[in-house]
Amino acid sequence: MEMMAQLPSRISRIVLVGFMGAGKSTVGALLAQHLRWQFLDADRVLEERVGASIAEIFAKDGEAAFRSLESQVIRDLLSRSGLVLALGGGAVETQTVREALQNTQETCVIFLEAPLEVMIARCEHQPGADVRPVLNDRGQLRRRFDSRLPHYRNAHLVIKTESLTAEETSLHIFNAVNSLLKENAPA
Numbered sequence: 523m524e525m526m527a528q529l530p531s532r533i534s535r536i537v538l539v540g541f542m543g544a545g546k547s548t549v550g551a552l553l554a555q556h557l558r559w560q561f562l563d564a565d566r567v568l569e570e571r572v573g574a575s576i577a578e579i580f581a582k583d584g585e586a587a588f589r590s591l592e593s594q595v596i597r598d599l600l601s602r603s604g605l606v607l608a609l610g611g612g613a614v615e616t617q618t619v620r621e622a623l624q625n626t627q628e629t630c631v632i633f634l635e636a637p638l639e640v641m642i643a644r645c646e647h648q649p650g651a652d653v654r655p656v657l658n659d660r661g662q663l664r665r666r667f668d669s670r671l672p673h674y675r676n677a678h679l680v681i682k683t684e685s686l687t688a689e690e691t692s693l694h695i696f697n698a699v700n701s702l703l704k705e706n707a708p709a
Contacts, residue, residue, distance in 0.1 A: 530629065535606070541611045544683065550563070564592065
């Protein structure tokens with residue numbers, strides 16, 4: 523675990539960032555259980571609000587429209603307390619998302635990091651992998667990962683997940699932020 527930026531003095535929400543296959547949704551749900559907070563996946567919230575899958579939104583309206591919708595959903599969700607939020611892998615590409623993550627008080631951003639090959643292998647074993655044609659173009663995946671990496675690294679904490687289970691990752695995060703949460707709990 524690496525500390526990249528100064529942790530906020532109070533934490534009322536945790537945002538997980540990372541490339542597809544990093545484990546954001548799985549780890550986020552476990553972490554929320556440990557914290558007794560709510561867990562939300564920004565992609566699922568967006569799909570529910572729009573009434574269409576992300577693939578359908580991309581196909582019908584294009585990436586720019588999707589990123590605009592995604593940015594609005596994330597900014598809305600960042601107003602909630604007691605929340606663990608998993609962002610889609612490309613959310614950090616949008617300037618308004620990056621600004622919201624940096625400027626929303628009491629938000630701790632955590633980057634779940636693993637080698638690209640490990641994350642691709644995880645994705646290939648997920649249900650629905652066959653409808654993710656992006657997995658077939660390894661060169662494009664590498665370019666996307668490399669372009670997003672500096673944004674991911676702006677997180678408060680970096681957790682290297684390659685050799686950790688999702689449960690171990692969630693406990694690492696819980697232990698890292700728990701003492702701060704206890705210090706700031708109402709008396």
